[in-house]
Amino acid sequence: MNSKRINWTSTILLILGAIFVLFxxxxxxxxxxxxxxxxxxxxxAIPSTFHFENFTKAIKMTHFFNAFKNSAIxxxxxxxxxxxxxxxxxxxxxxxMHKRFFRLLYYYFVSAMFVPFPIIMLPIVKETxxxxxxxxxxxxxxxxxxxxxxxxxxYVGYIKSIPRELEEAAIVDGANVWTVFWxxxxxxxxxxNATVGILTxxxxxxxxxxxxxxxxxxxxxxxxxxxxxxxxxxxxxxYNLAFASYLMALxxxxxxxxxxxxxxxxxVTRGAIK
Amino acid sequence: xxRKTMPYFLMAAPALALFFLFxxxxxxxxxxxxxxxxxxYGDWDFVGxxxxxxxxxxxxxxxxxxxxxxxxxxxxxxxxxxxxxxxxGLNAKIKFRKSLRAVYFMPNILSxxxxxxxxxxxxxxxxxxMAKSLGFExxxxxxxxxxxxxxxxxxxxxxxxxxxxNTILYLAGLQTIPSDLYEAAVIDGAGKWKMFWTVTxxxxxxxxxxxxxxxxxxxxxxxxxxxxxxxxxxxxxTESISLLIYRGGFSGGEFAYQSANAVIxxxxxxxVSIAQIKFLQKREVEL
Numbered sequence: 110m111n112s113k114r115i116n117w118t119s120t121i122l123l124i125l126g127a128i129f130v131l132f133x134x135x136x137x138x139x140x141x142x143x144x145x146x147x148x149x150x151x152x153x154a155i156p157s158t159f160h161f162e163n164f165t166k167a168i169k170m171t172h173f174f175n176a177f178k179n180s181a182i183x184x185x186x187x188x189x190x191x192x193x194x195x196x197x198x199x200x201x202x203x204x205x206m207h208k209r210f211f212r213l214l215y216y217y218f219v220s221a222m223f224v225p226f227p228i229i230m231l232p233i234v235k236e237t238x239x240x241x242x243x244x245x246x247x248x249x250x251x252x253x254x255x256x257x258x259x260x261x262x263x264y265v266g267y268i269k270s271i272p273r274e275l276e277e278a279a280i281v282d283g284a285n286v287w288t289v290f291w292x293x294x295x296x297x298x299x300x301x302n303a304t305v306g307i308l309t310x311x312x313x314x315x316x317x318x319x320x321x322x323x324x325x326x327x328x329x330x331x332x333x334x335x336x337x338x339x340x341x342x343x344x345x346x347x348y349n350l351a352f353a354s355y356l357m358a359l360x361x362x363x364x365x366x367x368x369x370x371x372x373x374x375x376x377v378t379r380g381a382i383k
Numbered sequence: 384x385x386r387k388t389m390p391y392f393l394m395a396a397p398a399l400a401l402f403f404l405f406x407x408x409x410x411x412x413x414x415x416x417x418x419x420x421x422x423x424y425g426d427w428d429f430v431g432x433x434x435x436x437x438x439x440x441x442x443x444x445x446x447x448x449x450x451x452x453x454x455x456x457x458x459x460x461x462x463x464x465x466x467x468x469x470x471x472g473l474n475a476k477i478k479f480r481k482s483l484r485a486v487y488f489m490p491n492i493l494s495x496x497x498x499x500x501x502x503x504x505x506x507x508x509x510x511x512x513m514a515k516s517l518g519f520e521x522x523x524x525x526x527x528x529x530x531x532x533x534x535x536x537x538x539x540x541x542x543x544x545x546x547x548x549n550t551i552l553y554l555a556g557l558q559t560i561p562s563d564l565y566e567a568a569v570i571d572g573a574g575k576w577k578m579f580w581t582v583t584x585x586x587x588x589x590x591x592x593x594x595x596x597x598x599x600x601x602x603x604x605x606x607x608x609x610x611x612x613x614x615x616x617x618x619x620x621t622e623s624i625s626l627l628i629y630r631g632g633f634s635g636g637e638f639a640y641q642s643a644n645a646v647i648x649x650x651x652x653x654x655v656s657i658a659q660i661k662f663l664q665k666r667e668v669e670l
């Protein structure tokens with residue numbers, strides 16, 4: 110029937126749209142590998158010689174590896190601790206929703222999704238600097254805590270769909286709540302852990318506002334987006350270096366995406382509907 | 384079987400404590416300071432609702448709210464229209480399906496700040512250069528430098544990125560529609576257009592609600608794009624509310640004043656979100 114045939118109109122329109130999506134990235138690569146003279150001749154043409162020294166210069170000027178290390182540390186710790194702790198909190202809530210304390214706790218956490226960051230931005234900056242948390246450690250803390258609202262929401266939805274009989278059986282065998290969680294529930298949460306892990310990874314790696322306000326002036330601890338921002342405001346005219354620097358900041362997530370895209374799309378879809 | 388609550392309590396208690404300390408407590412502080420005249424340092428006094436009254440009389444704040452709403456409404460509509468169209472396309476029987484899905488979802492993984500820098504270059508150099516060499520004088524200047532047009536540039540970048548995530552959600556919605564419904568509609572003689580309005584759209588209504596609310600909420604909080612593209616300018620023509628709170632609060636000595644602005648902003652986001660959910664859920668249908 111009709112639906113079995115390939116829809117060429119849609120295919121062609123989508124390919125045209127895809128060019129629009131990919132174009133800024135193509136442009137970024139072209140600007141990053143050219144010299145200013147080559148840019149003046151033609152921005153879009155593939156150059157005859159590649160100027161890879163743009164990258165080495167940008168690495169030096171932005172202290173790229175330092176920023177990369179900071180972003181990597183934050184992202185790795187935040188993802189691991191978010192998955193381990195937020196799932197546990199959600200489990201405690203999901204299995205006790207009939208009790209008022211846990212039900213209130215659920216709404217307390219979830220309602221935070223509607224609190225815009227600017228309203229806590231000014232006080233949290235005072236608070237973190239008073240407690241000596243205006244650094245990487247503080248950022249890791251804040252990401253784990255601020256992710257709770259959304260993560261509790263998706264984890265609780267998922268845990269509710271896991272039959273209780275599995276846990277009852279383990280408890281009859283003498284396991285306590287902690288063992289049940291780590292041995293039975295946590296492994297069953299795999300798809301949700303992956304979803305939360307991916308979304309947290311993207312957020313921690315790309316976030317700009319939190320490092321901007323928390324790390325004010327502390328360049329040693331600057332993350333990649335923050336470095337791009339400082340770089341842009343200082344060397345805004347040297348586009349080739351700037352674009353080399355942007356490209357290097359974008360590439361890690363693109364690499365992750367290329368290897369895991371099917372899985373990412375599937376999981377984000379699943380995470381989103383719950 | 385009766386189970387003990389204690390272990391569950393221990394699981395949740397540390398999170399509760401940290402969440403209170405790093406989220407609720409600063410939130411309460413922000414509300415508290417909004418009733419004072421604190422500059423962010425030194426002494427302070429209670430001033431009641433004076434800050435709130437001043438925000439309502441502040442031209443700069445009004446401009447920020449107007450810009451943010453204009454931007455958020457236009458972007459939300461564009462993102463949802465484009466996402467539905469792209470999702471319908473990606474859900475159809477097409478060639479290169481997997482690759483196309485991968486491409487369309489990619490903007491979602493990229494830093495919006497850096498995307499903003501890249502588009503800044505496109506608007507400031509690439510497009511004017513192209514327009515000049517092709518002879519389109521009208522398009523040969525940087526729209527980000529024009530107070531009346533700069534917001535359009537920010538809309539374009541924001542839509543470019545946000546379509547990715549919303550498309551994925553719509554795609555998820557489209558996959559929940561059983562194909563026999565379409566077959567029934569074809570037998571009833573429904574055309575493509577009619578099929579969309581009577582079958583597809585009503586059935587993805589819950590996804591439409593989620594997408595509208597999320598998009599609107601995110602766009603009302605716009606910050607990174609603006610920092611990357613215009614810094615709020617030219618003048619203050621693209622200054623969003625978050626940018627105003629950030630600037631005034633940290634470098635303008637307006638800690639208490641911008642706290643009041645932030646409380647107003649919070650209430651507005653809450654009201655808009657709840658109103659959207661109420662209104663949109665009313666038109667959802669159950670399968």
